Amino acid sequence: MSHILALDQGTTSSRAIVFDGSATICAIAQREFRQIFPQPGWVEHDGLEIWATQVGVAAEALTRAGISPREVMAIGITNQRETTLLWDRHSGEPLYNAIVWQDRRTAALCDRLKTEGLEPLFRQKTGLVLDAYFSGTKLAWLLDNIPGARDRAEAGELAFGTVDTWLAWNLSGGRLHISDASNASRTLLFNITTLDWDDELLAILGIPRVVLPQLVDSSAVYGETAGDLFAAAIPIAGMAGDQQAALFGQACGTAGMAKNTYGTGCFLLMHCGERPVPSQHNLLTTVAWQLAGRADYALEGSVFVAGAAVQWLRDGLGIIRSSNEVEALAASVPDSGEVCLVPAFTGLGAPHWDPYARGTIVGITRGTTAAHIARATLESIAFQSADLLTAMEADAGITLSELRVDGGATANALLMQFQADLLGVPVVRPRVSETTALGAAYLAGLAVGLWRDRQEIAGHWQADRVFSPTMGRAQAAELRGRWERAVERSRAWVAP
Ligand SMILES: Nc1ncnc2c1ncn2[C@@H]1O[C@H](COP(=O)(O)OP(=O)(O)O)[C@@H](O)[C@H]1O
Numbered sequence: 001m002s003h004i005l006a007l008d009q010g011t012t013s014s015r016a017i018v019f020d021g022s023a024t025i026c027a028i029a030q031r032e033f034r035q036i037f038p039q040p041g042w043v044e045h046d047g048l049e050i051w052a053t054q055v056g057v058a059a060e061a062l063t064r065a066g067i068s069p070r071e072v073m074a075i076g077i078t079n080q081r082e083t084t085l086l087w088d089r090h091s092g093e094p095l096y097n098a099i100v101w102q103d104r105r106t107a108a109l110c111d112r113l114k115t116e117g118l119e120p121l122f123r124q125k126t127g128l129v130l131d132a133y134f135s136g137t138k139l140a141w142l143l144d145n146i147p148g149a150r151d152r153a154e155a156g157e158l159a160f161g162t163v164d165t166w167l168a169w170n171l172s173g174g175r176l177h178i179s180d181a182s183n184a185s186r187t188l189l190f191n192i193t194t195l196d197w198d199d200e201l202l203a204i205l206g207i208p209r210v211v212l213p214q215l216v217d218s219s220a221v222y223g224e225t226a227g228d229l230f231a232a233a234i235p236i237a238g239m240a241g242d243q244q245a246a247l248f249g250q251a252c253g254t255a256g257m258a259k260n261t262y263g264t265g266c267f268l269l270m271h272c273g274e275r276p277v278p279s280q281h282n283l284l285t286t287v288a289w290q291l292a293g294r295a296d297y298a299l300e301g302s303v304f305v306a307g308a309a310v311q312w313l314r315d316g317l318g319i320i321r322s323s324n325e326v327e328a329l330a331a332s333v334p335d336s337g338e339v340c341l342v343p344a345f346t347g348l349g350a351p352h353w354d355p356y357a358r359g360t361i362v363g364i365t366r367g368t369t370a371a372h373i374a375r376a377t378l379e380s381i382a383f384q385s386a387d388l389l390t391a392m393e394a395d396a397g398i399t400l401s402e403l404r405v406d407g408g409a410t411a412n413a414l415l416m417q418f419q420a421d422l423l424g425v426p427v428v429r430p431r432v433s434e435t436t437a438l439g440a441a442y443l444a445g446l447a448v449g450l451w452r453d454r455q456e457i458a459g460h461w462q463a464d465r466v467f468s469p470t471m472g473r474a475q476a477a478e479l480r481g482r483w484e485r486a487v488e489r490s491r492a493w494v495a496p
């Protein structure tokens, strides 16, 4: 009976993982789905496809684990955040494709709100910046652009949700219309201090309250799966946005603990305690999770181009055939030969925030080889992450004591060692690398009593490998100084 089914609905694929009571993976199933690009800058998913792939992998994972639904104590949901859906409460049919977090169609609306001087208000109440990334302006776009949607929303006929809400709705056969605070805190509609939807912000964006989901804890028994879905009804008992779930899965439960996920980009979150910490560096303040009505908070920053720079070495330069070849190539030279590569392919995010920056390679000499470029590329991932951590430490007034890491690029030992050297603290890779799904499983398992409390969960966390810093602090400072100069050279390259 003591199994948890974690649903991890990501940007490119739906995954399901079965965990047992010792938080060990029993089975995984995964399915990709279509990315829809109707216009430049627009990114959509088909909501029905999200659901079909997610429920499909759930059944597949149970079969692979060789357990029946009766043996599953609870389901935990974790998901790509900010992606916005609107559907008919009666039929459950989406009115439009899901507008994905990467979609930029509401950039002009965000600019207008900024011109009206509204950014400080949004920042203070939501912890976010006014950007098309978040759900609020996406929902406003749907209400304004789908014929009849606004009237129907006001009449209570429509339901809005991020992907957590959409999955809970479908799992429960339309009985649950809920969202947890970690997901809600990414909408621009949610007040991170009162932990409620904010009427002033709703009025500014023209969102009727009746369209919004009910807010719930990240760990609680919300309801159960609809009768016909699995052979038994399974309690739905945990929900969190994927980056916050990873923070929970990494057992970063006290102020100053941080995790970095190294994938296409990097997502860095630092736990900041039980009060929201405003950022002086344009980082995001976000709800980490809400348990028993109380929120824990985190600071969040992201690196836009991390593993994607390695993909560029493969696809753009052709100097490696696969991502994992980069380590051997980079290790064939003792250092980058003073070459710095700033992968500002789409501009720079926090703490620099320069959309007009572009990629730059500086310090090339006659002796520079592909190996130096490869090494500089890996180092750029660590430099960007270090810049974010420094900003977080300053904002939170906290000194990091170790960095917990996960994601595809953590397979690269050279990168992890360089990260530890730059930061001067250990970089620790856990035994269970599926930290996002694990976080969702923990949240669900806590609600149904499979695990007693957060202390017990923290006890499950085990290191696979610790990368201890070996570089002197003076050398690290010198390298970071050189990186800073390279960043300066990448800035303001294209015209506004
Ligand atoms: N050994 C490696 N060294 C550096 N980068 C790697 C390595 N293996 C994979 N990557 C990078 O990691 C990314 C894939 O990681 P993953 O966690 O699956 O990302 P995502 O969830 O963003 O798709 C790719 O961008 C790839 O280039």
Ligand SMILES: O=P(O)(O)OC[C@H](O)CO
Pocket (backbone or CB within 6 Å): 009, 010, 011, 012, 079, 080, 081, 082, 101, 241, 242, 243
């Ligand atoms: O699906 P992922 O892992 O790319 O995560 C997406 C983030 O939640 C977007 O904020």
